[in-house]
Amino acid sequence: MTDQTKHSVRALFAQWKSEHEDLNQRIDAFREWTYSVSQMGVPKFGEAACKLKQFRKQLTHHFDREDQMGRQLADAYPAGSAEVAASRDQASQDHQELLVELDSLVERLGQLEPPFESWQIAMREVGLFIDRLDEHEEYEGEHIDWLAPEDDVE
Structure with missing residues (x-):
């Protein structure tokens, strides 16, 4: 991996981590x-x-960034690392499933008469979505840390 590629990938990792922290702050809020x-x-x-719809925009941007990172990792590891390809495929599938689930929550919460028996039940469903999102992000974080280029030791 060239120094320029390492620098580019490191910058992308740093941006991903920053966006990940921002996502966590939005979830906490x-x-x-x-x-x-x-x-x-x-x-x-x-x-x-409305709040979840706004969150979806940020989440979509974050997922786009992760997809970009996957493409750059594939370029950075030209031997076609099976781990990179498997991680990228799994992430893409997870992204689609998470966005579909979030869209369903937004649609149901936005109805004039939401189909939930109570606020607590609705928020429990939202909590389950957030738990799945957290699991996905932890899984990706582990793979990203593993794939990140290390500094050269002199």
């Missing part, structure tokens, strides 16, 4: 908001749908 709504006792399904 959403969880705090849902908790405060629960404490007030007045469900805000429509507002939850």
Whole structure:
């Protein structure tokens, strides 16, 4: 791997980590908001749908960045590393499934009469989605750390 390629891949990893931290902050803020709504006792399904729709935009951007990283890793490891290809394929499939699930949540939360028995049940479903997203990001983080180019030892 050339020094220029290493530098490019390192920069992409740093950007991914920054975006990952931002995603976590947004998730934490959403969880705090849902908790405060629960404490007030007045469900805000429509507002939850709007917040998740905004989150989807950022998540889509993050997934696009990960796809770009996958392509760059494939270029950086020209021998066609099976690990890179398998990780990239799994990530792509996960991204599609997560976005479909998020779209379903947004659609149902945004209905005039949401199909949930209660706010708590709706937020439990959102929590399950967030748990799956966290698992996906942890899995990717482990693979990204493993594939990241190390600094040359002199």
